[in-house]
Amino acid sequence: MKQLTIISGKGGTGKTTIVGSFAVLAENKVLADCDVDAPDLHLLLHPEIIEREEFKGVKIAVMDKTLCTECGTCAETCRFNAIVLTEESDYTVNPARCEGCGACVFTCPQEALTLQERVSGYAFVSRTKYGTMAHAQLNIAEEASGKLVTAVRENARQAAEQEGCDLILIDGAPGIGCPVIASLTGVDLALIVTEPTMSGLHDLERILDVTRHFGIGSTVCINKYDINVENSKRITEFCRQRGVEVVGNIPYDPVVTEAMVAGMPVVEFSKGGVVSDAIKDVWGCIK
Amino acid sequence: MIISVASGKGGTGKTTVAVNLALALSNTPVQLLDCDVEEPNAHIFLNPAIEETKPAQTLVPKVNYELCDYCGKCAPACEYNALVVVPQKEVMVFPELCHGCGLCSLVCPQDAISEEPREIGVIKKGTSGDGTIDLVYGLLNIGEVMATPLIDQVKAELNPAKTVIIDVPPGTACPVIAAVQGSDYCILVTEPTPFGLYDLKLAVEVLRVLKIPFGIVVNKAGIGDRKVYEYCENVDIPILLEIPHDKRIARCYSEGVPFANKMPEWKERFVKMMSQIEEYVYEQ
Numbered sequence: 158m159k160q161l162t163i164i165s166g167k168g169g170t171g172k173t174t175i176v177g178s179f180a181v182l183a184e185n186k187v188l189a190d191c192d193v194d195a196p197d198l199h200l201l202l203h204p205e206i207i208e209r210e211e212f213k214g215v216k217i218a219v220m221d222k223t224l225c226t227e228c229g230t231c232a233e234t235c236r237f238n239a240i241v242l243t244e245e246s247d248y249t250v251n252p253a254r255c256e257g258c259g260a261c262v263f264t265c266p267q268e269a270l271t272l273q274e275r276v277s278g279y280a281f282v283s284r285t286k287y288g289t290m291a292h293a294q295l296n297i298a299e300e301a302s303g304k305l306v307t308a309v310r311e312n313a314r315q316a317a318e319q320e321g322c323d324l325i326l327i328d329g330a331p332g333i334g335c336p337v338i339a340s341l342t343g344v345d346l347a348l349i350v351t352e353p354t355m356s357g358l359h360d361l362e363r364i365l366d367v368t369r370h371f372g373i374g375s376t377v378c379i380n381k382y383d384i385n386v387e388n389s390k391r392i393t394e395f396c397r398q399r400g401v402e403v404v405g406n407i408p409y410d411p412v413v414t415e416a417m418v419a420g421m422p423v424v425e426f427s428k429g430g431v432v433s434d435a436i437k438d439v440w441g442c443i444k
Numbered sequence: 445m446i447i448s449v450a451s452g453k454g455g456t457g458k459t460t461v462a463v464n465l466a467l468a469l470s471n472t473p474v475q476l477l478d479c480d481v482e483e484p485n486a487h488i489f490l491n492p493a494i495e496e497t498k499p500a501q502t503l504v505p506k507v508n509y510e511l512c513d514y515c516g517k518c519a520p521a522c523e524y525n526a527l528v529v530v531p532q533k534e535v536m537v538f539p540e541l542c543h544g545c546g547l548c549s550l551v552c553p554q555d556a557i558s559e560e561p562r563e564i565g566v567i568k569k570g571t572s573g574d575g576t577i578d579l580v581y582g583l584l585n586i587g588e589v590m591a592t593p594l595i596d597q598v599k600a601e602l603n604p605a606k607t608v609i610i611d612v613p614p615g616t617a618c619p620v621i622a623a624v625q626g627s628d629y630c631i632l633v634t635e636p637t638p639f640g641l642y643d644l645k646l647a648v649e650v651l652r653v654l655k656i657p658f659g660i661v662v663n664k665a666g667i668g669d670r671k672v673y674e675y676c677e678n679v680d681i682p683i684l685l686e687i688p689h690d691k692r693i694a695r696c697y698s699e700g701v702p703f704a705n706k707m708p709e710w711k712e713r714f715v716k717m718m719s720q721i722e723e724y725v726y727e728q
């Protein structure tokens with residue numbers, strides 16, 4: 158079984174548009190949306206959820222005010238500024254900052270603190286007209302999205318095994334941190350979608366460092382290449398120096414946004430259009 | 445006054461808004477904190493002269509084997525599975541998993557665990573090419589997973605005597621909270637598309653939880669549909685500014701040039717937006 162992750166360094170370069178189109182073009186595959194923080198693939202593929210599973214990430218410290226003597230030891234212990242004394246209230250745990258490490262639980266002399274599990278999000282397995290899709294939604298203000306990414310990939314792997322699929326198409330997380338690393342671990346190829354802007358070039362450099370660091374083969378595709386042709390050349394040259402292949406140049410076309418508004422993958426919305434053809438070429442190169 | 449600029453997802457123009465706003469306010473002392481430590485971009489637009497680069501560190505445990513008796517108490521205490529005790533041999537530390545919480549050193553009955561700093565990235569400080577903006581940004585090392593401690597360290601550089609603008613990382617998870625917390629106001633940047641709307645709604649939820657007042661900047665106005673506007677009207681969120689989908693603006697962005705420098709009429713619009721925000725914050 159092959160795994161392909163589509164990433165972009167930062168969001169907004171058209172990564173999900175491309176994954177949505179690959180969902181149409183690829184055969185015998187399972188889809189995985191690993192952008193669990195801000196998943197968008199479902200807006201194109203309209204999954205019908207068949208399994209929904211609670212995701213428990215990090216725990217949270219809970220304070221029993223009937224036992225607390227306001228001694229402040231916990232606040233001194235906490236390295237994450239999650240326990241603060243505010244003007245309005247006594248020592249309280251800020252759930253948005255608590256990383257569930259348990260240090261305060263250990264130091265509280267009154268045993269007023271306990272670590273409790275919390276539901277940090279949901280993982281889904283769904284049916285789409287393009288095949289099975291694993292996805293998730295992290296609750297807001299949560300950490301450990303890397304673990305949720307891993308859970309999504311595991312769901313996708315199981316589905317692919319059950320259905321005898323030979324490909325998993327992964328919409329990767331943005332950035333270079335935990336979620337993106339979890340989206341890339343052990344995949345066969347990373348397709349990096351970039352755009353011809355100075356920021357795009359800068360982010361591409363960083364994400365290529367990440368894939369190299371983890372020994373993952375990468376190819377690049379330049380989206381909206383014609384909005385700044387000089388920069389596209391610069392990116393191509395940069396990739397050549399790094400020994401990375403550029404597998405496609407996709408032109409800018411408002412049809413991409415129109416397809417998004419229609420809630421459809423662009424290759425389906427605009428059959429035979431220039432963008433669709435370019436995406437098909439990219440798919441032809443990497444499949 | 446601390447104003448953060450955020451968006452549910454990257455690539456919506458958050459950095460563009462942060463940078464152009466900072467430049468427009470050149471009459472007042474401005475500090476820009478780029479907390480998007482995974483992919484910092486503000487410096488690309490500001491060409492800062494970097495005056496200081498310092499390592500950003502977290503703490504990881506270090507075991508003193510003269511004291512350790514392999515009792516095994518530290519490993520199960522760690523909530524992140526960053527420790528494994530191999531009896532009579534070693535206490536293995538997995539630094540990428542360690543959150544630096546300090547619990548294991550508290551737990552160890554032999555006082556065998558001390559902590560040592562580990563570099564996770566760097567913090568750079570400088571002044572923009574034209575000398576008007578103090579810029580601080582963090583750069584997470586490749587292969588590092590934890591952005592939050594680095595964001596906290598960027599924010600530790602905050603200068604309350606200035607107007608502070610924070611470029612917030614994309615998303616809705618912990619790093620966003622770390623960056624946005626403590627702001628007087630948050631500008632949410634979105635695109636008028638279904639993706640933009642979905643991610644905007646998530647970002648709105650975050651700000652509601654944090655009780656930070658906010659308004660919207662619609663970037664690339666004119667593309668997509670009207671749903672973002674309808675949503676804002678229905679739930680009563682002010683639209684502070686619309687930046688049209690304009691070839692010249694897109695061109696500036698692609699070249700790494702702040703568009704308000706090329707199109708000065710925009711400076712006034714950003715200044716106006718700022719006074720609108722100030723008025724709101726002082727009323728509260």
Ligand code: SF4
Binds near residue numbers: 226229
């Ligand atoms: S350490 Fe325990 S008793 Fe002291 S303030 Fe914290 S919760 Fe209350």
Ligand code: SF4
Binds near residue numbers: 257258
């Ligand atoms: S569990 Fe850890 S992060 Fe949470 S409040 Fe306690 S010490 Fe702080």
Ligand code: SF4
Binds near residue numbers: 514552
């Ligand atoms: S708790 Fe201390 S003494 Fe026990 S195994 Fe860990 S380091 Fe060694």
Ligand code: SF4
Binds near residue numbers: 543544
């Ligand atoms: S410092 Fe905290 S996270 Fe790191 S190994 Fe010790 S207990 Fe685990």
